[in-house]
Amino acid sequence: MLNLDQLAAFVSVVDLGSFTAAAERAGLTQPAVSLQVKLLEQRMGVRLIERVGRRAQPSAAGVELLAHARRILGECAVAEEAMAPYKEGAVGRVRIGSGGTASIHLLPRAIAAAKKRMPGLEILVRVGNTDEMVRDLETNALDIAVVTLPASGRSIEIEPFYEDELVAVAPNGSTMPEGGPAPDFFKDKVMMLYEGGNTRRAIDEWFETAGIRSQPTMEFGSVEAIKELVAAGLGWSVLPGLALKRDRGRFVTSPVQPPLVRQLGMVIRRDKHLTRGLREVMKCLRAFENLTRPPVENDHCRASSVGRMPQPHNLSSPLLQPMGNKSR
Numbered sequence: 001m002l003n004l005d006q007l008a009a010f011v012s013v014v015d016l017g018s019f020t021a022a023a024e025r026a027g028l029t030q031p032a033v034s035l036q037v038k039l040l041e042q043r044m045g046v047r048l049i050e051r052v053g054r055r056a057q058p059s060a061a062g063v064e065l066l067a068h069a070r071r072i073l074g075e076c077a078v079a080e081e082a083m084a085p086y087k088e089g090a091v092g093r094v095r096i097g098s099g100g101t102a103s104i105h106l107l108p109r110a111i112a113a114a115k116k117r118m119p120g121l122e123i124l125v126r127v128g129n130t131d132e133m134v135r136d137l138e139t140n141a142l143d144i145a146v147v148t149l150p151a152s153g154r155s156i157e158i159e160p161f162y163e164d165e166l167v168a169v170a171p172n173g174s175t176m177p178e179g180g181p182a183p184d185f186f187k188d189k190v191m192m193l194y195e196g197g198n199t200r201r202a203i204d205e206w207f208e209t210a211g212i213r214s215q216p217t218m219e220f221g222s223v224e225a226i227k228e229l230v231a232a233g234l235g236w237s238v239l240p241g242l243a244l245k246r247d248r249g250r251f252v253t254s255p256v257q258p259p260l261v262r263q264l265g266m267v268i269r270r271d272k273h274l275t276r277g278l279r280e281v282m283k284c285l286r287a288f289e290n291l292t293r294p295p296v297e298n299d300h301c302r303a304s305s306v307g308r309m310p311q312p313h314n315l316s317s318p319l320l321q322p323m324g325n326k327s328r
Helices: 004-016 019-026 030-044 060-088 100-105 107-117 130-138 183-188 197-208 223-231 276-286
Strands: 049-052 055-058 091-098 120-127 144-148 156-171 192-194 218-220 237-240 251-269
Touching (some): 004 019, 004 030, 004 049, 004 055, 004 060, 019 030, 055 060, 060 091, 091 107, 091 130, 100 120, 107 120, 107 276, 120 276, 130 144, 130 156, 144 197, 192 197, 192 237, 197 237, 197 251, 218 223, 223 237, 223 251, 237 251
Parallel strands (some): 091 120, 091 144, 192 218
Antiparallel strands (some): 144 251, 156 237, 156 251
16 A cells, blocks of 8 residues: 555655655654655655656656555545534534424524534434434434433433423314313214334323223324325324414314323433534434524523423533433
8 A cells, every 4th residue: 555655755756856855844853754765666666766866756656656645635635624524513514313292393593503503514414213213323323312211222322401391282263171181082082193213102102091991993104194184074083282382273282181291302312422423413302492482682492491391401411311221
């Protein structure tokens, strides 16, 4: 493998016609430059520099090598220039995995805030369920995942950052019981529920606490599809409040009794290097409650204690529990 320092010394000697001048330009001693050229000649197996009087000039082989050396060193300079913005933290890439609801109603504001602070940041989003996102994290196909808890995996850590209350949703004109519906209220209702995932498991467990088995008339893999069907008067549902923030007036909504809350968390590999871009994304996810309010100057991604957002923990904090712990 060619040594770049040796190539650079060779080119400099040819350009300046002197080992001494090349040494002065590089801030080295003349013997050090002579050694670099000698080692390159040994590597190539040919003489590259000849002395003509007091001037050092390339041999025939040196002339042939010179064009290649200039091209190699030029490409190296271009590569170093391309890496400079990454070194300075001006650009970067973050690959985010998320569930469908969070990808529509949570991530856009957080991503916009992160890109405002770091315009050169490239963000890729992949949508799937919690188990899929964890698998992709483990194989390093993702940098961070925003999932509904709980979840489990190897060598990964979780930071809960948002509590999302699930609410009863009914067509306009429907009547909700005072204080909100309990599980037995839905016995004679046409129910449409989300199919699979931690959100559905939480709803099923909510029914089971009252000794009732959830028996939806229809199941869908899309919260957005369920919203449209409820708005069309085709039935009732229990949906994440996060998905209803922009739909005021389209349905009748009410908290349920007892209250039902799902927790969203950020998940990363325990050994993940936190680049500037990843840190900015995490900071803006923690401040999501702030991002849903009118912006305040110089207040981008400031942590908030309002609403139902839990107090965040730093990912290096001992308070952070591995995802395998289901106690959250």
